[in-house]
Amino acid sequence: MSPEQTKATSPRPALSPKRREQNRREFIRTSILGIGVLGATLAGLLPLAGQANARLRPPGAIKDRLQEQEFLAACIKCGQCVQVCPVEAIRLADLTDGVGVGTPFIQARDQACDFSCDGLQCVLACPTGALTHDINYPSQARMGLARLARPESCLAVRGQGFRGQARGADFSGLLRYEAVNRWLPIPVADHPYDLELCDLCLRQCPIEIRLAQCAAGTPPSGDANQCPPRSAIRLGAQAGGGALPLVLDGCVGCGVCEMICPVDPAAIVIDIDRVADAAQVG
Amino acid sequence: MNYVIESLRQLMGLDPSKPGPEDRRPEVVTLMAEKRRDKLTREMLHAVEAGRAQAADRHKWRNRRWATLITVNLLFVVSYYLDVQLLEGAMTASRFVGFHLADLNSALQVMLAYQHLVLNLVIGTVTVFILWLLLGGRTFCSWACPYHLLAEWAEKLHLWLAKRKWARDIKFHRGGRTIFYLFFIILTLVSGYTLFETLSPTGILSRALIYGPGLALIWVLALLAFEVFVSRRAWCRYVCPIGVTYGLVGVLSPVRVQYRVQDCHHEGDCRAICLVPHVLDVTIRGRARAVTTDIGADCTRCGLCVDICPTNSLSFKVKGLDKVL
Numbered sequence: 001m002s003p004e005q006t007k008a009t010s011p012r013p014a015l016s017p018k019r020r021e022q023n024r025r026e027f028i029r030t031s032i033l034g035i036g037v038l039g040a041t042l043a044g045l046l047p048l049a050g051q052a053n054a055r056l057r058p059p060g061a062i063k064d065r066l067q068e069q070e071f072l073a074a075c076i077k078c079g080q081c082v083q084v085c086p087v088e089a090i091r092l093a094d095l096t097d098g099v100g101v102g103t104p105f106i107q108a109r110d111q112a113c114d115f116s117c118d119g120l121q122c123v124l125a126c127p128t129g130a131l132t133h134d135i136n137y138p139s140q141a142r143m144g145l146a147r148l149a150r151p152e153s154c155l156a157v158r159g160q161g162f163r164g165q166a167r168g169a170d171f172s173g174l175l176r177y178e179a180v181n182r183w184l185p186i187p188v189a190d191h192p193y194d195l196e197l198c199d200l201c202l203r204q205c206p207i208e209i210r211l212a213q214c215a216a217g218t219p220p221s222g223d224a225n226q227c228p229p230r231s232a233i234r235l236g237a238q239a240g241g242g243a244l245p246l247v248l249d250g251c252v253g254c255g256v257c258e259m260i261c262p263v264d265p266a267a268i269v270i271d272i273d274r275v276a277d278a279a280q281v282g
Numbered sequence: 283m284n285y286v287i288e289s290l291r292q293l294m295g296l297d298p299s300k301p302g303p304e305d306r307r308p309e310v311v312t313l314m315a316e317k318r319r320d321k322l323t324r325e326m327l328h329a330v331e332a333g334r335a336q337a338a339d340r341h342k343w344r345n346r347r348w349a350t351l352i353t354v355n356l357l358f359v360v361s362y363y364l365d366v367q368l369l370e371g372a373m374t375a376s377r378f379v380g381f382h383l384a385d386l387n388s389a390l391q392v393m394l395a396y397q398h399l400v401l402n403l404v405i406g407t408v409t410v411f412i413l414w415l416l417l418g419g420r421t422f423c424s425w426a427c428p429y430h431l432l433a434e435w436a437e438k439l440h441l442w443l444a445k446r447k448w449a450r451d452i453k454f455h456r457g458g459r460t461i462f463y464l465f466f467i468i469l470t471l472v473s474g475y476t477l478f479e480t481l482s483p484t485g486i487l488s489r490a491l492i493y494g495p496g497l498a499l500i501w502v503l504a505l506l507a508f509e510v511f512v513s514r515r516a517w518c519r520y521v522c523p524i525g526v527t528y529g530l531v532g533v534l535s536p537v538r539v540q541y542r543v544q545d546c547h548h549e550g551d552c553r554a555i556c557l558v559p560h561v562l563d564v565t566i567r568g569r570a571r572a573v574t575t576d577i578g579a580d581c582t583r584c585g586l587c588v589d590i591c592p593t594n595s596l597s598f599k600v601k602g603l604d605k606v607l
Binding site: 029037082098 | 361362371372374375376377392396397403454457461465474475477478479480489492496500516521
């Protein structure tokens, strides 16, 4: 081979041993960095194991019972739902949720979604459809399902009334009381009750309130479509006095009953792995 | 065309191409010959640099950029706290006066993971694509990303420590970033989870500013500590896929930093201050092919090189604007 040919086939000069050693070290360093980045990325999936962090999500969140994969995939973690909620029910998850970091959730006992926006503002604000635009009215939401978890502590079951602030003076949760101000939710602490028989879960249920409004001929926002098709909760008669709260198939899982329940821990709670009619989530 | 190919090469992590003798324009060859003849003395060079270091406008672009970056991030915070619909949401997706915006890399992840497209997301993505196309692509990194500002301050600390041998500066292969980029795309597609978002200091910081701090800030602090003690600007240089996404947009952008070889002293102040110094390899003596060269799309258009250049050999320009005006 002539020198010209050698030059044509290998235009680069051979690397010096020193340079080759540098390249080898750089390759190893970069590989270690790669393993680090890969490890950190996959660590984000760890909290999903056993769905330890499955959360109560805002209305319209696309999920199938505990399987939240679609919701976590679609959520862009911007918090626009947080910003529009009139009762600030929505919070964003932290790093402990792994790939769920920055996703919205509701801690119902602290602040439930009471649908005081009427128009599902969080759904409208969602830019990616993680909160699906397929639902238009509160009664269509299926966030979870209420369950009387501790009937023995339920005041209604025990036949007891309730007097005073539902969650004490220090509770900061908000609710909309139509009789007080339709547009401005107020602290639950500012609205004491005096009840012969405790029926707070029923009394404050956003679905039951809407049903009552519709029955009175004054549907929310003057829109008959806002009228829920089915009841969410009622008090059943009990032998030997008192009443038993019964969760019905109109329950949307908003968590107001869990928030307002005056006993601690709450007698009624929201299960996030059940919804009233499974057909709607499948 | 050469600009596009060279930009893509550099974005991928390959070394900038070196010109052979036949690649250099005749006028550049003459220019370099003249420069060799009229050699600068060390004293003259120091005098020019000292003059630049005292100039009133020596931080012009940095100040404009910091003001812009802080304003953009504060707009999010103020909009939420005052409940005005100015800029709602966070850096990953938002609405500006009601109009949807979506960060290109976040939108890409959601599209890959969710595999459905909602119109609002399309509107937001296209709007942001056009915006950064007009503004320079990786301009996002240095003019909007909240992590960039912290990393810039951490970099100062790193340099101060490194000078005293109290911090190391381990260099990695820039090609790693390309592999990470492909890796994030494939893994997001396969797993159906927006995996990078968990690590993104941009999203974490933006949300922390707006919605309050959380544990996720520990990850951001760990990254900053790594950059301070181990490797200069490691996240932005070697890992972050957001930079690659916007870099690809920047390939097509008319906003560039332009290098004129004429008065350049090749002393390398610009490369020493640059976040992505490989883009400025053209300022090394003998590397320029033409009288003017546009700096490649991996450049974040931060303007630090423009500010520090003692001979005004680097300047911002909008390609085609002079023809229009």
